[in-house]
Amino acid sequence: MKRTLIIALMFASVILYSGCDLSAPDQPELNATLGQVVAQGKFVAVGNSLTAGFQSSGMVETAQVNSYPALIARQLGKQSFQQPLIAEPGIGSTSGMTPLQLVNGDITAQPLTVNPLTLLKNATLARPYDNLGVPGATLHDVFNATGAATSASGSNLFFDMILRNPNLGNTTQIEQAILLNPSLMILWIGNNDALGAALAGGNINLLTPTANFTADYTSVLTKIRTSTHAALILANIPYVTDIPFVNALDGVINAGMGVPVISTVADVNGDGVNEVVNVDFNPLPNAELYVPLVTEETGVAHLTIPALSMYQAGVGVPDSAALVAMGFPSLNASAMVAAMKANGLVPTGQPLPGSVTITASEATTIKTRVDEFNGVIASLAQTFQAPVADMNAALSVLNASGIDGMSGKFVLLDPVHTAFSLDGVHPNDAGYAIVANQFITVINGALGLQVPQVNVSDYAGQYVGKPVAKIALEAAEQVKAIF
Missing domain, CATH: 3.40.50.1110 (SGNH hydrolase)
Incomplete structure (x- = not known):
């Protein structure tokens, strides 16, 4: 058996990929x-x-x-x-x-x-x-x-x-x-x-x-x-x-608006599996108000998991100044900040750093x-x-x-x-x-x-x-x- 093993390994690279029949006349007879x-x-x-x-x-x-x-x-x-x-x-x-x-x-x-x-x-x-x-x-x-x-x-x-x-x-x-x-x-x-x-x-x-x-x-x-x-x-x-x-927070990207939005997770379908759900900060019925994230980079396609922890500390959460800079009227910005605070967020206006965001261009390159x-x-x-x-x-x-x-x-x-x-x-x-x-x-x-x-x-x-x-x-x- 020892001789059989040695012979088999000697021909391994040839037999394995050439499709040679182990019982062919020019091959040694093997028991396995x-x-x-x-x-x-x-x-x-x-x-x-x-x-x-x-x-x-x-x-x-x-x-x-x-x-x-x-x-x-x-x-x-x-x-x-x-x-x-x-x-x-x-x-x-x-x-x-x-x-x-x-x-x-x-x-x-x-x-x-x-x-x-x-x-x-x-x-x-x-x-x-x-x-x-x-x-x-x-x-x-x-x-x-x-x-x-x-x-x-x-x-x-x-x-x-x-x-x-x-x-x-x-x-x-x-x-x-x-x-x-x-x-x-x-x-x-x-x-x-x-x-x-x-x-x-x-x-x-x-x-x-x-x-x-x-x-x-x-x-x-x-x-x-x-x-x-x-x-x-x-x-x-x-x-x-x-x-x-890299992709767990992809649901916070609002394709229609082209900007990230605040999201949470919830068992929407009652099947025991949580889904990403955008948080609506508008207190009025049948109306939606999503709050954009503040990011250093533009064209963000992915937020990595550390962004979630940073967000919990207020990084990426816009304050009034950041919202006004984005084009929101001052009164609307103040109301949005109040709504965010009421929901436990900490509006700092500090942007999420590029180390936790991946742009569409970067994703394509990778x-x-x-x-x-x-x-x-x-x-x-x-x-x-x-x-x-x-x-x-x-x-x-x-x-x-x-x-x-x-x-x-x-x-x-x-x-x-x-x-x-x-x-x-x-x-x-x-x-x-x-x-x-x-x-x-x-x-x-x-x-x-x-x-x-x-x-x-x-x-x-x-x-x-x-x-x-x-x-x-x-x-x-x-x-x-x-x-």
Whole structure:
């Protein structure tokens, strides 16, 4: 059997994609199909926070056990899939804080009172982890960063914790994956080359140039193909404007007026799902009066989640002077301010900064760059003969019609069915089950296997019975700390 395995892996890259019949006269006789041999070998996943099982702006074992690589490993029947498990209370993306949690209906984070390095449960594992997802990793990081100092941010602690250099020879994520001699590898990387721009309110200067992305992705795939015989599965990049952190407040944009308006959420249809509802400040029946937000930028298309917390403190709420400057008569402006105060708002006239708003132009630029990245991935996937899981399409479907009863809405809007964690960026348990199934479908098609799908309903309802009322500004901002 050992000889059979070696022969199978030697011919893996040829047989898998050329469609050769394993029983052909010029092929060695095998007792198992190539797909079965690959599935029984070492499985390794390389990526960023999505691969790491990051949830609610942090890492903690209770979430990591349901990372998509861990779920796939369980479906493959692997009992020794090693991850860098973080003990309670977990490590948040903001230094000195825990992951986000619900406290009396508020999404918040708590101070971390212990050294985060002491929370790594299997730090002495004498080999690389099978899950080599590092939160905050960019495409360039996976073959360049050996620790926090050499990462894109220059200070990302998760690189030190997960790569554990110099104990593992000052090796990168890709080099450690190669050391494990995998027969099956998933590489999902590149999201952070666009995500940081969206989280920063459309800062297009944070987008990786497409030429750099192409060169780096080519280098990574070349390294994998020349150093392993692994069956390689890739994934493309979802539109970053499709995540709740960016689109949850889209309902406050009044298309008819062309300006943002004050909104709230309410269960309009009585179906247990909250909808965005514009707040009418006109006390007269059958009349509408919506109050425009004050923003630094014009042409705003998206308000990110931190804008909600700022708004609760009065930022973005117009005062009389701001309303008059917008063209409202003085008497109307005074009446509107009185109505806002009566409804608990704090009219400051201070505009929402550009760091929490994304203009239509910025959104288009980011989307175009993601399309370019995905074009690179699709082209190189053909060159290097690696199938691609279409995560871009999957997230679009999740937002449009849902998947397996789960939705793409923010937890404040749909706490029962949301597939996203409390940060509005990363999936929750059910969301990672959906991701795992996307990969399993591709694995089965590429390797001729029948790996069973994950039962998403087993992971649904993570926030059932837990009221969700608001999110603290510090909590809303925490997810950006790893960039």
